[in-house]
Amino acid sequence: MQVFSFAYAGREFVVAATPATGEEWVNVDGERVSHLRNFNPISEHRFDLPDLGEVRVGFQLNLATASVIYQLWVGGTQVLGAQARLQLVREDEGAVATETADETVAAAAPAPAPVKNTSWVSLALVGFKLLKTVQVIKVALLAASVAVYSVMFTLEFAIALIAVLVFHEYGHLRAMKKCGLPTKGMYLIPFVGGLAVGDMPKSRWQDVYISMMGPVFGLVMTLVFYIFYLVTESHFAGLVASTSALLNLFNLIPVYPLDGGRVVKSLVFSGRNYLALVALLGISALCFVFAWKMGFYFITFFIVIGVVDILAGWRVGLAEDITPLNRYGIWFSVFWYLAIVAMFLGMIVLIAQDALPGSEIAMKVLAS
Known part of the structure; x- marks a missing residue:
């Protein structure tokens, strides 16, 4: 999915991403020159171009305003810096978007579609980051529970105790699913036990x-x-x-x-x-x-x-x-x-x- 694009020295730079997997890549004149995995709103890509040498593209997404601040460095010198709206156009729609761009400018009429896509993708990005945060919290609580019970007892007994708690909470989650109720997983809380969350x-x-x-x-x-x-x-x-x-x-x-x-x-x-x-x-x-x-x-x-x-x-x-x-x-x-x-x-x-x-x-x- 295309996030934003800009032009420099007769070349077209396109930054694209897949929010679900965290993959990001940079295309220059349609050729992929950088690829990495990143779940943060701030990112930076480094690559070399034949006629420019070392190139660095950095950007920061602002989902609340559906905008991006980006910079371009060539040979260690910043040559470009600007703010733009998130485009959020699927790559397979790129040709269509390019062909209709001139018509849109000539008609001097704003295209509402990118703004509409922006809201949905922005929500998707926020939702994915929240989901990732929830998973981190679950792992952190699990680790804290093992640490606490290991200090109170032994590591082997702590692991067995965690297994007992997890199996108990799994029983609740299994019952919720059998009743057709959405579930949100379980949480292990030190000194308290566990908590199965659902509707x-x-x-x-x-x-x-x-x-x-x-x-x-x-x-x-x-x-x-x-x-x-x-x-x-x-x-x-x-x-x-x-x-x-x-x-x-x-x-x-x-x-x-x-x-x-x-x-x-x-x-x-x-x-x-x-x-x-x-x-x-x-x-x-x-x-x-x-x-x-x-x-x-x-x-x-x-x-x-x-x-x-x-x-x-x-x-x-x-x-x-x-x-x-x-x-x-x-x-x-x-x-x-x-x-x-x-x-x-x-x-x-x-x-x-x-x-x-x-x-x-x-x-x-x-x-x-």
Whole structure:
């Protein structure tokens, strides 16, 4: 795509680029004399011409004003410097543009097409740079997470922990795609965990399904490490399984915006009456008693917080215009949620009963 052009010493200089790949090149009288890859708005090309010697073309794009400032050096001396509008003409349209140029000047009428193309290509350039920035942020957060967890534990354990988090967030992204919702990828945040980004669900069932698939994928990863621990008695595998179970269990705490909080809210607000609220309070009371008798005071605390959170947002949730769960969906989601929670708790307890060094940390957290 032609970006701009100028003439010097009877020669025509054309600067072209492909925004998607970052490729830039300079043609002189139709012959390519320089080619490089650049994603920045500032660029410089160096090349030699038979009758001019060493030539340097530098330019700076301004997407906001759809203009370019360029300079031409010959033999180390600047011989040209000017500002021009971005032309942004596709190379295969160059012949047509050249043939009609004289007619356009003779008619003394401005051609609106280049300005129109400018806006679209400018948006494309900005969008591509933003996309590139997002990818850099993702890589930076991944590196920061590995560094932080390596300091806290070991490099091997940090990598395993990152794998657990990534697999959990991948479960959310896979569920979003299955529901037909656009996704924007995942982010790993040190000390926090991960975040899968996508459009908001259009029904309560989509909200439940997307929220639960993260822990379900986490359960698969946890089971892999747990089975490997049972077969090989690997201390490392046992600790990863215990930690993975604890992290996924924490995500199922019924406090918004954690996965568990999203599930519980969808269940309660699908009832759209006080009977659903009473049912939630009854189930919460039973879970509270069970957790208290098992010594899982950490869970009892968040059960109370979750109930308070639901009560505080009761009227707001009822006012949301989103398709609720039917009766079958409500009961299926309740048992699905409780079953996943029970499996994570079971693995934590079983590993701790083996007196595996380090596995007592998960039990202490649950009992805190």
